[in-house]
Amino acid sequence: MKKKITLKVNGKEHEVNVDPQTPLLYVLRNNLGLKGPKFGCGLSQCGACMVLFDGKANPSCLKRVDEAAEKEITTLEGLAGEDGNLHKVQQAFIDEQAAQCGYCLNGLVMASVGLLSENSDPSDEEIQAALYRNICRCGVHPRVIKAVKKASTS
Structure with a gap:
């Protein structure tokens, strides 16, 4: 049974008419056209669907859209400033070449932003702990750690 649900995504309110149990990821991609996550x-174990809920990195594939309605949701598309400049984490990932195939990139960036919002100067171990939910088969984790360190100092 569909229901009107208001979501606050990337600073804007969006009203969607969906089944309240629909995974947030599906609504973000299919209803709102956001392709970052x-x-x-589909089990909240790989990090590809990561978004920020009230500034904290969380997977969106199992989060029901009705549960997300109470949160401030930020996707990869919402990180850039109003002036069009990339978020410092996005820029650091580019500078350090911390992306390869790109499939895990959304999760790694969102987890890094979430970490830096709580800890502006994390150790390598703290960065690794924050990224534990992000599977990357290309092996860019050493460059990701460098990028997060760079973003923490900028």
Whole structure:
């Protein structure tokens, strides 16, 4: 049964008419056209669907849209400033070449932004702990750690 649900995504309110149990990821991609968060495992274990809920990184593939209605949701598309400049984490990922195939990139960036919002100067171990939910088969984790360190100092 569909219901009107208001979501606050990337600073704007969006009204969607969906089944309240629909995964947030599906609504973000299919109803709102946001392609940053991706479907990976569907079990909240790979990080591809990561978004920020009230500034904290969380997977969106199992989060019901009605549960997300109470949160401030930020996707990869919402990180850039109003002036069009990239978020410092996005820029650091580019500078350090911390992306390869790109499938895990959304999750790695969102987890890094979430970490830096709580800890502006994380150690390597703290960065690794914050990224534990993000699977990357290309092996860019050493460059990701460098990028997060760079973003923490900018």
